[in-house]
Every structure is written in C-alpha cells, then in structure tokens.
Amino acid sequence: MTTLYTRELEIAQLAVQRAAILTKRVFHEKAKGTVSKDDKSPVTIGDFGAQALIIAALRANFPHDAIVAEEEAAQLREDAGLRELIWGLVQETRLEDVGAEGLLGGGVKDVEDMLEVIDLGRSEGGRRGRVWTLDPIDGTKGFLRGGQYALALALLEDGDVKVGVLGCPNLPVDDAAPLAADIGSDHQTDDEGRGVIFSAVVGQGATSRPLGTGALTEGKKISMKTVTDMASASFCESVEAGHSNQSESAQIAQRLGITKPSVRMDSQAKYGSIARGAGDIYLRLPTSKTYQEKIWDHAGGDLIVREAGGQVTDTKGQRLDFGVGRTLASNSGVIAAPAGVHGQVLEVVQQVLGLK
Ligand SMILES: Nc1ncnc2c1ncn2[C@@H]1O[C@H](COP(=O)(O)O)[C@@H](O)[C@H]1OP(=O)(O)O
C-alpha cells in the first residue's frame, strides 16, 4: 500500500505556520528571553514556545509517534519568570483560520502541561517506527542577529525521511528572488514579501508556499538549478565559522573553478534556498572531531533538496543516516548539490580533506 502522508503533511505545515506566528513576535521584540544551555549555545522564549506549540499539535494528532526535539524543559522548571513568559505567548498564539486551528486540536492546558509537552521531545529516535524530529528555531544565533532562521519538522519512518517541512519567516516568498542572507540590522523590517514554507513528501517532489497566518495556499513545485558551468555557481554556507570549516571550503571552491564568494546564511534556510534554485551548493565541513550533527538540523532539508532534484551526502559520500539516534553519528559533514554535479563536488571535497 502506498502511504501518501497527506494528513501528516497538512498537520506539520499548519503546526509550523502557527509556531512561526510566535517566533515572529519574539523576533521583533528586543527582549527575547535568551538563556545559555549547558553546551553554551543560546535558547530563547521563541525556541521553547515554538517547541511547545508544535509538539502539542503532534500529540493531539499522532499520539503514538515518537518525537526527537532539540529543547527540554529542565531550565524552565527552575525559572518561573521565564516559563510564565513562554506560557503567555503559547496561550495567545492561534492561527487566523479557525478551521485550521481546529485541525491542530488539543492545546496546552496549563504551565505544567506545557513543560510536559516540551519534554515529549526526548525520544532517543532510532531505526524503528515513526519518529518526528523537530528544531523549533534552527539557527538561534541567526534569529538573535536578525538573520535567517527556520522552524524545522520532519517525519522519519524506520529511519528514512518521509515528510519534511521548513518554515523560513525571513526568506523572500518569491522563489526567484536573489539569496537573502539578512533582513537588515534593525530587526524592524516590514514582513511584507517574506516568509515561506518549503515542504516535501517522499516521491512527491518539493514545494514552496507563503508562510502567512491564514489558510494554507496551494504549493508551487520547486527544483534545483542545473549547474552547467561551475564558474557561475556559488556555495551557500554557515555564517558561524565554528559550524563549518571555511578555509577548506575556500580551497574547494577554488579547485572547482567557483569564483563567486560564498553566500553565508544561518539555519536550514540554506537547504530551502538551494532547493528552489536561489543558490547552488550547500557545504558543511566538519570543524571538530567531537561535534556530532543533530538529526533535527538536517532531516527536513535533506528530503526537500533530494525531492527538488538534488543529492545530499556527507563528505564520505554516504547518505545522511537518520536512524542512528538523536545525532548523525555515522556521518561527517554535509554536501548538498544538484544531482548532476554532486559527484564532481564530492570528488574535490575528498581531495582537499585528504580523504582519497
Ligand atoms: N558546534 C557546532 N557545529 C555545527 N553546528 C552547530 C554547532 N553548534 C550548534 N550548531 C547548530 O548548527 C545549526 C545552525 O548552524 P548554521 O546556521 O551554521 O547552519 C543550528 O542547528 C545550530 O543549532 P541551533 O538550532 O541551536 O541554532
């Protein structure tokens, strides 16, 4: 039997759309309730609030599915001020479309329930059954800086990505618009013309549609650009130097004959951008032997790029393996490129990294 994942896709898109109303509100506020996690990375009331809203929708619609999400409630249990702020936001956030809000169902009863909902994302993942993976704000540093960020949700079945949704509130709606890495330094930019949801279902292609706040509109098919001449191609890479080895990628660009400077952008907005042909190649080269990439940072983007005509592997040439657990422990780095040139890029990456 073919499973079409129609309901999963609809709920995932609406859940991301609703949570984005909350993150956009926080994005425009000066005080974002930022705290530091144990690994020293930042988390805001936007991350916690979005995670609560999205998991509440999953709990109501797919109560038997496992969830692997980035955030946990431990810090909120110790900070009444912070959790009340988040609870206020969660309570107030509704989709404009009453029917759509009804579809999401459930809701969050009270503050304690909100903390429990956040902690439903603590599954260990794995190669069996249905597992949702969620990054409520991917690219928190971009979110704080006024750059790109994404709400990333994907459904894995037996370790394979079946549905991927990326909400990118700061990317242009227009698939043909030039790559937008930044929205201006004042954070007060008009939201007009911005906000897009990228989606893909395995075997059904990838689409984009406006993020909006009302009912979902029909998606438009997206596809990667065909690269015929490397000299006119460019890399899309992290802003954060600590997330990808930028000097190695400069050598790779040079060997490939790429002359344009890399476009630096936070979050999985990179995957969405290349999937719609607004960029060409996404490179993420390991910086340390110890950091392991997380499944929620790649699952949605991986499927969206592959369904748009791309190939995604690690630097060893292996597909990303989302069935190992919460991390991509068996992979190293990421190379996402149009299928026609992926082999050529991989070859040069391996030469420069000394892998062959
Ligand atoms: N040391 C690290 N190396 C690589 N990626 C990291 C590291 N620390 C955090 N990340 C994650 O990298 C992603 C954003 O990186 P980039 O913009 O470079 O693609 C985010 O998912 C971020 O998590 P987070 O979701 O907490 O922002």
Ligand SMILES: [Mg+2]
């Ligand atoms: Mg984080």
Ligand SMILES: [Mg+2]
């Ligand atoms: Mg992330």
Ligand SMILES: [Mg+2]
């Ligand atoms: Mg995150």
